[in-house]
Amino acid sequence: MWPVHGCIFLLLICVGTAAVLEHCVQAVDTAYGYITFVGSQPKDVWHLRCQNPLRVTSVYAASEVYCNPSENVAGQAWLTSSCQEFAGLELIPREQLATNLTDDAIRHMRVVAFGDISRREPVNFLVMLSSSYFERAFKTIVTWETQVWYNHAFGLxxxxxxxxxxxxxxxxxxxxxxxxxxxxWEERVSSSVTAINTPFQKLYNWVRTHLVTPSPLPFRGCRVLWWxxxxxxxxxxxxxxxxxxxxxxxxxxxxxxxxxxxxxxxxxxxxxxxxxxxxxxxxxxxxxxxxxxxxxxxxxxxxxxxxxxxxxxxxxxxxxxxxxxxxxxxxxxxxxxxxxxxxxxxxxxxxxxxxxxxxxxxxxxxxxxxxxxxxxxxxxxxxxxxxxxxxxxxxxxxxxxxxxxxxxxxxxxxxxxxxxxxxxxVRVIHCNFHVHLHPRKKLRVSASTAFYDEAADVIRLEIVPGSPLLRPHAGQYYYIYQPLRLKGWENHPFTLGAWSYTAELPAPVAQDNPIADVSRVPLLVDGASCQYQEESRDDQPKLRLIFWIRPFDGWTRHLRQQCLRRPSRTIAPDILLEGPYGHEFPLWNHESVLFIAGGTGIAAMVPYIQDHIARSSTGESATCVRDLHLVWTTRQAAFIRDLVTHELRPALARNDFHASFYSTSAPKDQRYGEENDPDFGPGGLPANKDLAITNGRPDLQTLIITHAHEARLSDSSAIVIICGPPAMADEARAAVHLAMRQGYRDLHYVEESFSW
CATH class of the missing domain: 1.20.120 (Four Helix Bundle (Hemerythrin (Met), subunit A))
Incomplete structure (x- = not known):
């Protein structure tokens, strides 16, 4: 779009330059538009302008007097093309009227000023414009053309x-x-001291501290009433x-x-x-x-x-x-x-x-x-x-x-x-449909299961996309369709929470059997603890995308109701994906990372944790991250237990990862991870991990200031990534801004989308 309108802008300049030469004859033609000549019907404007001998001769004569040769050539070419384009008429050639355009004939023409002749009184003689009349018409034309040029230039x-x-x-x-x-560390210290003193770095830090990071108003957050x-x-x-x-x-x-x-x-x-x-x-x-x-x-x-x-x-x-x-x-x-x-x-x-x-x-x-x-x-x-x-x-x-x-x-x-x-x-087709050419042609389509956990009040949606070409990354989100509904065109964006590779999408066991015990079916299942049967259709591992959906109104409520109709709370809906959208923030360029998640905002954090584990396994050069701290607050403790057991379990086994969990509905502090805890698999979790779920909300300001201070002591680049409700984001943003104003410049703030 930008090259197109850039060309239009250059064209405006060229046309404007050429139009300056046409203005003189345009002014003459406009002035004679206020004089009626005999021989033409009043409504036949173009015939009057192009074929009436008295008017055309008068235009030629006034152009000779007030316009230079180059303006005459350009102006008469414009008048000729206008007659042809808009009326299909030929302008009377000047040679045909030459006898009335001699110097002597022009001197004997009647000179009129504006208003001397009423438009209601047709004249049967040649008319010469007075100098004041021409200047008035010329100024009118130039002003109008200038305004038109300004209009388009200002639009561009x-x-x-x-x-x-x-x-x-x-x-x-x-x-x-x-x-x-x-x-x-020594090289980092010297480079930091050098970089912080450069004018560009000072300006960049000032912009981040005072313009990019803080909320728009110093006395409140980013939401006022419904705005x-x-x-x-x-x-x-x-x-x-x-x-x-x-x-x-x-x-x-x-x-x-x-x-x-x-x-x-x-x-x-x-x-x-x-x-x-x-x-x-x-x-x-x-x-x-x-x-x-x-x-x-x-x-x-x-x-x-x-x-x-x-x-x-x-x-x-x-x-x-x-x-x-x-x-x-x-x-x-x-x-x-x-x-x-x-x-x-x-x-x-x-x-x-x-x-x-x-x-x-x-x-x-x-x-x-x-x-x-x-x-x-x-x-x-x-x-x-x-x-x-x-x-x-x-x-x-x-x-x-x-x-x-x-x-x-x-x-x-x-x-x-x-x-x-x-x-x-194209994205819908790419994500959901794939044709296998070998050993025989076979169409592969996306398959999905949805399980509603009432204790966590979250729907876990697992989708095996039809395309084997998808490559999941942190920061991605997809639009989800349920096409066989009455409103199948509706689509809603959801952040990709996690992914894994399996032989096939799990088929739910006895989902229609009311006797089946589903009280122990976990929300977040994996290969070790899943109560599902797998049907291996081919040897190639299939990508499984995981979404965590908090049901509210509209489609999410409808999906929850579908799950509730089944004793197992599990269904296999027909789901189509559109995506992926979004981009991955270069988290690997920072040494110390603080994740802050609220509710299903954890979906934005788990992929970054998975990415860090993958990069760490390939060597130290793939990531700068040395320490990750997750602070997760949600209403239901059951949601935390399920993720700790499954998606977060590999990270919790690492020494460079620490987590703090908060539940706003937990009756008291609860500790999980001991050997006899039935919510965990055999062997429990690492004994050196504090896995307490604290009742209430965290003090984000203290956490962020402490995070910034520790990073400052170790001369580390620190980052705070948050995905949660607006109030939580406002509190985190204000704390990061406070830390930056206190002197810690190498602190970055990233806010992922929580509500679309």
Whole structure:
């Protein structure tokens, strides 16, 4: 999209340069538009301009007097092409009228000023414009053409602004991935002392400390009532975007008395501002669709989350909507001033424009967080329908313009939407379907099981994707469909919690047998303790993706009800995956890591722990991480016990991993891991691990300050990764900001998406 609009901008400059030469003849032609010559019907405008001898001769004569040769050539070429393009007429050649264009004939023409001849009185003689009349017409044309150029140039300024913001994001991501590798302590100390004194490092640390990390407001977190506030850096970007749009809609207007099109200043300003707001609103359209897309390439290039781009999407959409409303209202005022409101409003292109504006306006309430969370499916359907209606209305609103010039802002939005939908389909096919060619053709499709643990109030969804090409990584998430439902088009994003390789997806035992004892079926099963039978269909290990879903409303509640209908609380739903999306943060570039998880936010942490174990097994050069500490708070202790027994068990056996568990519903402190604890497999867990589940919530500020202090003493690069409810994220963010203000600069904060 950026190269396309860059070419348009260069084209505007070239066209603007060429149009300067045409302005002279355009001014002459415009001035004669206020004089009626005999020989043509009043409504036959193009025949009058191209074929009426009196008018054409007068235009040639005035052009000889007021325009230089180069302006004459360019202007008459423009007039000739206009007659051919818009009316299919030939302009009377100058040679055919040469007898009336001699110097003597021109001197004897009647000179008229503006208003000397009424438009209602046709004249049967040649007319020469007075110098004041020409200058007035010329200033009118130049002012109008300049305003048109400004409108398009300021519209394209939106792409320059966002291009600069995205370039900074790409640069920041490059810095993260090109950070110095692990080195000896002495070498690290000397490099740190040298780097911290460089101006760039000082600026970078100041930006991280005061703009990137802290909450937008110093006295509260990122959520006020039903509104989610962005971070301070995001707030600055959004504020600059609003200011830029307001300024560009309010400056560079040249209104003057005596304008031929609109005689009074107020009418000129109304028209200019109405056009400016409409064009910039159109220019924002591709940005709205780009920032809303799942397959936005800048998600990968910048490393920013989908939530960040969705935030930009909403604000750009609000700006474009306000501009569209102003555009509509100002034109309505102009129609009222001209006294032809009803006649104008009956024109189809105005009805379509109003239709598109109303559709955009109706989209506004659906962007509120409260509306999206409580009625997501309804929000999604309305959002798609209203967005489509707005785009269609914009197309038909501008169909009357020459060459459909404003469609250059609309087609990129359509293209972005089509490409995004196509790539979604490609991802669905890639994840779920695979054709085996050997030894015989066989279609392999994704298979899944879902188990609802009532004690943990979590659904464990295991999916063996049909494609053997998927390579899971930390930070990934997938959109999940249940296509055989009545609302099979609905899809919801879930973070990939863990993965393993098995011979085949477990088949549930006696899931329809009400006598079967399922009280001991664990939520998180593995090969050692699973009460499932396996059917080996081929020798190649299959990837098993694991998702932990907290049921609330909508589809998740429906999935829980499906599980509850079975005695085993286990079903085999038809599930399709779309993905993977998301990116892996380069955790391996930091020595000390603090994970903070709330509830099912643990899904964002386990993959990083698995990745660390895998990298550690390949050698010290693969990771810088020397210490990991997990702090996990959840309501149900059963959820903690299941993960400690299975997914977290390999990590808990390591000396470089430590965990603290908190349950907000546990009646008292509980300790697990002893040999006689039935929740653990034979042999229990390492005796040197403190596996207490503490009742209540952790003191995140103390934990984070301590983490930063210990990393500082060992001169380590530290990072805090959090995935949890907004209140928990706010507390962690404030603690990290406090630590950075206290002098620890090499502390990084990463917030994974918890609620989409």
């Amino acid at each position: 300024a939106m792409y320059a602004f966002w291009g600069g913001i995205l370039a900074l994001g790409i640069l920041h991501r490059s810095i993260q991935y090109t950070k110095h590798p692990c080195c000896d 989610s506030l962005p971070t301070r850096m995001q707030t600055l970007v959004i504020l600059l975007c609003w200011v830029l749009n307001i300024v560009l809609c309010a400056v560079m207007y040249n209104a003057f008395p005596g304008n031929l099109y609109w005689s009074d200043i107020s009418s000129q300003l109304l028209r200019y501002i109405a056009d400016r707001t409409g064009i910039i609103s159109f220019a924002n359209m591709p940005l709205i669709w780009l920032f809303a897309g799942r397959n936005n390439i800048f998600l990968w290039a910048t490393g920013w989350s989908f939530a960040t781009f969705n935030l930009f999407h909403r604000h750009v959409a609000w700006i474009a909507t306000i501009q569209a409303v102003i555009h509509t209202l100002l034109y309505l005022v102009l129609f009222i001033q001209n006294g032809n409101v009803w006649k104008k409003l009956q024109k189809p292109y105005l009805l379509w424009g109003t239709f598109g504006m109303v559709a955009m306006l109706l989209l506004w309430p659906t962007a509120v967080d409260l509306c999206r969370r409580r009625t997501y499916e309804t929000f999604l359907i309305l959002h798609v329908l209203l967005a489509t209606a707005a785009l269609v209305g914009c197309f038909y609103h501008t169909v009357i313009f020459e060459g459909n010039q404003y469609w250059a802002y609309l087609w990129p939005a359509v293209g972005i939407w089509v490409v995004d939908r196509f790539l979604r389909l």
